[in-house]
Amino acid sequence: MRNPSMLTPIVSIFCLFFLLYQITLVASSTPPRYVPIDDITLDCGSANEYIDLNGRVWTGDFLSKYFPKEELNNLKSNTSKALGIITRAPYSTARISYFQFTYVFPVTVGPKFVRLHFNSAIYPGFEVSKALFTVIAGSFTLLRNFTLVPDYYLPEKTFCKEFCINVGKDKKLNLTFIPFSTTFHAFINGIEIVSMPADLYYKEGIPNLSGNPFYINDDMALEMVYRLNVGGSWISQTDDTGLFREWSTDGNYFKGGSLLPHAPSLKLDYSIIPDFSAPDDVYRSARTMGFNHTENRLSNLTWELLVDVGFYYLVRLHFCEIDSKMTDVGQRRFIIYIDHLLADMDADVLLWTYKIGTPVYKNYVVMIRKKGVEDNSHILSIDLHPRTDTYYENAILNGLEVFKLVNTDGNLAKYGAEIWIDNSPTAMMSKTKKFIAIGIGTGFLVLLFLMGCMVFWKVKKSKRYVSYYPPSRCWCLCWLRLYPYKGKQTGKKTSSLRKELCHHFSLADIKIATNNFHEDLIIGKGGFGNVYKGQIDDEETITVAIKRLNPESQQGAHEFQTEIEMLSQLRYVHLVSLIGYCNEKGEMILVYDYMANGTLREHLYDTNNDTLPWKKRLDICIGAARGLDYLHRGVKHTIIHRDVKTTNILLDDKWVAKVSDFGLSKMDQNNNAVSTMVKGTWGYLDPEYARCQKLSEKSDVYSFGVVLLEVLCARKALNQKLEEEEWNLAHWARKCIERGTINEIIDPYLKGKIAPLCFKVFMQITESCTRDQGIQRPKMGDVVEKLKMALELQENADAEKESINPSGEHIYLDTLSFCIDVTNDGLWATNVHYEHGMTSDSTGIGTGLTCSSFEIDSITSHKAFS
Ligand SMILES: *[C@@H]1O[C@H](CO)[C@@H](O)[C@H](O)[C@H]1NC(C)=O
Ligand SMILES: *[C@@H]1O[C@H](CO)[C@@H](O)[C@H](O)[C@H]1NC(C)=O
Ligand SMILES: *[C@@H]1O[C@H](CO)[C@@H](O)[C@H](O)[C@H]1NC(C)=O
Ligand SMILES: *[C@@H]1O[C@H](CO)[C@@H](O)[C@H](O)[C@H]1NC(C)=O
Ligand SMILES: *[C@@H]1O[C@H](CO)[C@@H](O)[C@H](O)[C@H]1NC(C)=O
Ligand SMILES: *[C@@H]1O[C@H](CO)[C@@H](O)[C@H](O)[C@H]1NC(C)=O
Numbered sequence: 001m002r003n004p005s006m007l008t009p010i011v012s013i014f015c016l017f018f019l020l021y022q023i024t025l026v027a028s029s030t031p032p033r034y035v036p037i038d039d040i041t042l043d044c045g046s047a048n049e050y051i052d053l054n055g056r057v058w059t060g061d062f063l064s065k066y067f068p069k070e071e072l073n074n075l076k077s078n079t080s081k082a083l084g085i086i087t088r089a090p091y092s093t094a095r096i097s098y099f100q101f102t103y104v105f106p107v108t109v110g111p112k113f114v115r116l117h118f119n120s121a122i123y124p125g126f127e128v129s130k131a132l133f134t135v136i137a138g139s140f141t142l143l144r145n146f147t148l149v150p151d152y153y154l155p156e157k158t159f160c161k162e163f164c165i166n167v168g169k170d171k172k173l174n175l176t177f178i179p180f181s182t183t184f185h186a187f188i189n190g191i192e193i194v195s196m197p198a199d200l201y202y203k204e205g206i207p208n209l210s211g212n213p214f215y216i217n218d219d220m221a222l223e224m225v226y227r228l229n230v231g232g233s234w235i236s237q238t239d240d241t242g243l244f245r246e247w248s249t250d251g252n253y254f255k256g257g258s259l260l261p262h263a264p265s266l267k268l269d270y271s272i273i274p275d276f277s278a279p280d281d282v283y284r285s286a287r288t289m290g291f292n293h294t295e296n297r298l299s300n301l302t303w304e305l306l307v308d309v310g311f312y313y314l315v316r317l318h319f320c321e322i323d324s325k326m327t328d329v330g331q332r333r334f335i336i337y338i339d340h341l342l343a344d345m346d347a348d349v350l351l352w353t354y355k356i357g358t359p360v361y362k363n364y365v366v367m368i369r370k371k372g373v374e375d376n377s378h379i380l381s382i383d384l385h386p387r388t389d390t391y392y393e394n395a396i397l398n399g400l401e402v403f404k405l406v407n408t409d410g411n412l413a414k415y416g417a418e419i420w421i422d423n424s425p426t427a428m429m430s431k432t433k434k435f436i437a438i439g440i441g442t443g444f445l446v447l448l449f450l451m452g453c454m455v456f457w458k459v460k461k462s463k464r465y466v467s468y469y470p471p472s473r474c475w476c477l478c479w480l481r482l483y484p485y486k487g488k489q490t491g492k493k494t495s496s497l498r499k500e501l502c503h504h505f506s507l508a509d510i511k512i513a514t515n516n517f518h519e520d521l522i523i524g525k526g527g528f529g530n531v532y533k534g535q536i537d538d539e540e541t542i543t544v545a546i547k548r549l550n551p552e553s554q555q556g557a558h559e560f561q562t563e564i565e566m567l568s569q570l571r572y573v574h575l576v577s578l579i580g581y582c583n584e585k586g587e588m589i590l591v592y593d594y595m596a597n598g599t600l601r602e603h604l605y606d607t608n609n610d611t612l613p614w615k616k617r618l619d620i621c622i623g624a625a626r627g628l629d630y631l632h633r634g635v636k637h638t639i640i641h642r643d644v645k646t647t648n649i650l651l652d653d654k655w656v657a658k659v660s661d662f663g664l665s666k667m668d669q670n671n672n673a674v675s676t677m678v679k680g681t682w683g684y685l686d687p688e689y690a691r692c693q694k695l696s697e698k699s700d701v702y703s704f705g706v707v708l709l710e711v712l713c714a715r716k717a718l719n720q721k722l723e724e725e726e727w728n729l730a731h732w733a734r735k736c737i738e739r740g741t742i743n744e745i746i747d748p749y750l751k752g753k754i755a756p757l758c759f760k761v762f763m764q765i766t767e768s769c770t771r772d773q774g775i776q777r778p779k780m781g782d783v784v785e786k787l788k789m790a791l792e793l794q795e796n797a798d799a800e801k802e803s804i805n806p807s808g809e810h811i812y813l814d815t816l817s818f819c820i821d822v823t824n825d826g827l828w829a830t831n832v833h834y835e836h837g838m839t840s841d842s843t844g845i846g847t848g849l850t851c852s853s854f855e856i857d858s859i860t861s862h863k864a865f866s
Helices: 004-028 069-074 280-284 293-297 349-353 443-461 471-477 507-513 557-569 614-634 664-671 687-692 697-713 729-739 756-769 780-804 813-817 831-843 853-865
Strands: 039-043 049-051 057-060 078-081 093-097 101-105 110-119 133-137 140-150 158-167 173-179 186-188 190-195 221-229 301-308 311-319 334-338 341-347 360-368 377-386 399-405 418-422 522-526 529-537 541-549 578-584 587-593 649-651 657-659
Touching: 110 140, 110 173, 110 186, 133 186, 140 158, 140 221, 173 186, 221 301, 301 311, 301 399, 311 349, 311 377, 334 360, 341 360, 349 360, 360 377, 507 529, 507 541, 507 578, 507 587, 557 578, 614 649, 614 657, 614 697, 614 780, 687 697, 697 729, 697 756, 697 780, 729 756, 756 780
Parallel strands: 039 057, 140 418
Antiparallel strands: 039 190, 049 057, 078 093, 093 186, 101 173, 110 158, 110 190, 133 140, 133 173, 158 221, 221 399, 301 377, 311 360, 311 399, 334 341, 334 377, 522 529, 529 541, 541 587, 578 587, 649 657
16 A cells, blocks of 8 residues: 555645646747637537537537527427537537527627537437528528538538628627428527627728729628638637637649648748738748749649629638748739639739738639529639749749628528538438348348347447547547548439448448458458458448457557547548448447558569559559648648558559558557557668657658658568668668669669659659658658659650650660769759758748748759759
8 A cells, every 4th residue: 555645745746747737838828819809609509618629618508698588488499419429519519499599699899700510410309301491690691591411522510600790889699590491490509709800801992803892891791611721731710810710721622733832930020911810820831833934834823612603702812922032022923813804913922011921911802693593603713823024933822711792682691592511420310221241151140140230220229329428528639620621522422321421330230241250351461450341231332341450459449439530530532431430349340441452562562463554653652642641731730650551552443542541550559558669560660760769740751752662663661581781672772872773673664664854753752751860851742742743754754755656665765774873963962952941841940931842852853854
């Protein structure tokens, strides 16, 4: 037994550290630039206080003075608690009503943000087909005939609509929810009301693009439709300037190629616009064009945004010059087109701001007219085109906001039904699912399990979503929130299982799908357990990969649940997506999309598969690099894969590369007592990480460099059957690069097939990725851009050969004799700059005016080519 008197000092020391920790936390967070007078966060349908993922406190509407009066008197609406696995405030409870109800907010005079939060989870009393309603705020119609349709592509079933409404003197802000008829209901999960500076979006005189000059008056309401951090990452509500606006990434709206300069440590000078206009990170990242003037002259920087017709739109473009090369007015001048109309003949950020690091924004208003009866939506295009009479024929954009302006009749809702794209499991509830086994001659087993399945179904029905836990315990999830990823919306019908975020399978389902974990169905074995091929009969039969985690690597069901919740939100075309899971009787099972073409390694060596052509290999590398870049940057906090290798890069039936097994290594680390052990696979392991246990996303970059070498040389990352010097592919390849003999170790099949310029760029990427120190390695995003460049160079060279000799085989003899001189070649000498760029980049110290490392690198590589 421990002596209790010993405990007291231990406890006090602990408390002291805790206090110190708290103090540093307070000291390190800078005060917000704007403190809203009204900051209401109402959790509808709740009688508690909840803290959301951003640390904001939401008050239940039962507790608040905004609780609808008529409700108190005759309690006509239902409150309901979500049974789904998303349980964070304000999305865990809802107010559902077949009758009209009104919230009354006594607020100060001035413009407010009104944010309506919805989550179509499963609530008792909620029916997706019956949610059809209108929302009115004073004289404005915010939503009309608002309804839900299932859709696979939205990663989250939660949704926020943001409006700007000016509240006059002695007025209250009333929000009324009106169901379409008595057979339909309205619902709402959360309401936010936040004051904004009077001149943030209002009182702006704006040049007109479609005839009439425009002025955003106090009597207007606006609906935010897009708010993008161009070229940068997702910015959470709490990382805004105090106004709790969320900034999305622009990747899904940007068309074509661009560079992504960023100046993470640049000190910004808010001498032209107020410092609350947008967060610093918006201005410190941008998109610009590349360095090829010929190409720039032939293209635009283009964003395409889907909008409703019949409204005026306020388009706000945020600019800030962050490139230290741009020293004078007139060097970067461009033309701005909005919806194909000329908006600015001669945009020049330095002319507006005089120096770099000075943010500025420009507003434009454009009318999107309704052209036909059926015409309800329109693609609003924003094009920036460089002027050809300048030295750097280039354009830049840092941020983009688009607002819909209220019509003269007070309406903000679109014509016809307003449809909220939704992927909720609710839509699934009514459909029964049948699971069929594969393999014949197992009829009896199938019957047995079908019966078992029915029993399970019955038993589970009452407690189907047992995973509920209170939102305060969801803190562990804060590090992972997704920005909305909208994939290409093809008309193709996808299986409804795939539309679901993450399906909860019963063990019986899984047993049927895998023929009771039959050995013949094993398609992979790993440290975590076996992977089975299985078939699930949904609307159509879908083939899945079922990963059964080793019961020995047992961990708490709760942690498993938490991980599932995270993984299921990671949806990206270059990541293998999780379809569902099973957590029953101590079994932990994950269900993924099945990848028809297996692993990348199976197509490189020791295989009977056909050899992959070079361009296809490049294409696969680009896809995998994108997947990793998404893990590193696409989510708010970096996810480090920790086990990048050719067996973790999978290929689907269309040869699209998908990174797999992310997150799980981290999951293992969390709950394992020996978590300090270095994890990864020998041959791919970052030497710096192995030495100092210093884990960063650069460790993934190293491993990816090894993957590139494997792809080029078609040999194992570690092969102890070879001479000792050659065991480790990365070490050996670096030696060969130094000796100028790298061309001798490439896959014999590729000899003569790689264009010299492409090879040079590819080797440059590989070399930089496999550097000893993480700080010297590029970021995954840079790797993506350079690989794209390599592919382009190959395509150009092939096209040239094709034009000379359309029928013959294209042989690049010069590849064979090509060699890189590490010390003397201009290409490599420039790496000094590259490292410098990276250094200031990652430490945040630097001169304050560093521009993108990639940018410098590209210029020099272009020079090296010519
Ligand atoms: C609330 O929901 C329950 C369950 O669906 C239903 O039985 C009840 O009638 C509802 N109450 C009101 C007032 O609508
Ligand atoms: C808001 O609602 C309150 C109470 O229902 C009412 O007295 C007031 O007139 C309403 N205000 C507006 C602007 O609609
Ligand atoms: C704005 O509209 C007026 C007519 O309403 C027109 O005379 C003027 O040229 C327009 N301005 C621009 C910049 O298009
Ligand atoms: C620039 O692009 C054009 C057209 O794509 C191409 O012909 C030219 O070689 C490129 N120049 C350089 C320096 O890469
Ligand atoms: C750039 O965009 C404008 C406006 O849409 C269009 O008129 C122009 O043709 C585009 N230029 C190029 C080179 O694509
Ligand atoms: C709302 O939807 C209903 C039924 O779908 C339709 O009859 C009605 O015209 C719609 N109202 C508006 C204003 O679009």
